[in-house]
Amino acid sequence: MNNLLSSLLLVSLTSVISFAQCIQVERQADQQSDRVVTISTSVGNGWSEPVQYKQVTDKGITQFYVHIYALEGSLIDQKGAAVIFKDGTVLAWPQARIKANHKGIVDVTECLLRLTESEIEAFQEKQIGSIRLSTQERSLTLAQSQRAQDIINCVIYAQYCDIKSDKLANHL
Secondary structure, three states: OHHHHHHHHHHHHOOHHHHHHHHHEEEEEEOOOOEEEEEEOOOOOOOOOOEEEEEEEEOOEEEEEEEEEEEOOOOOOEEEEEEEEOOOOEEEEEEEEEEEEEEOOEEEEEEEEEEOHHHHHHHHHOOEEEEEEOOEEEEOOHHHHHHHHHHHHHHHOHHHOOOOEEEEHHHO
């Protein structure tokens, strides 16, 4: 994965426009446990951005996650998530646990998915058309789709670019 990330870094660093959104990334480091969490943040409510990312490095092992949100739906937890890209490619997690929550005036369904290297590449290379959580489907606007594609590189390469904050977790 390091070779892939190195080559993608060179390509990504040449695109200043895509890194403009890196101010919407936050890194929290806990020096006592050697754990670093890098997350994308949203403008407004946490669920207002349909696709958000999280990278956790703990004891030298890095795991990457995508957090997806759909509006409305059932308040009963269900299973099954999918991301549908504009080119027709689908990433599906049929056994993914979907959580239902009431957030103020809106019912929100959400899912946190751990990504493989090939899934990370798909999010970097393709624009998302819509997401599906159980039976709820949420289409992304062009701006949301572009943000989701751009900001994944900000999370992956947070150590190389300016981000919103860089805090010690035990000082939050």
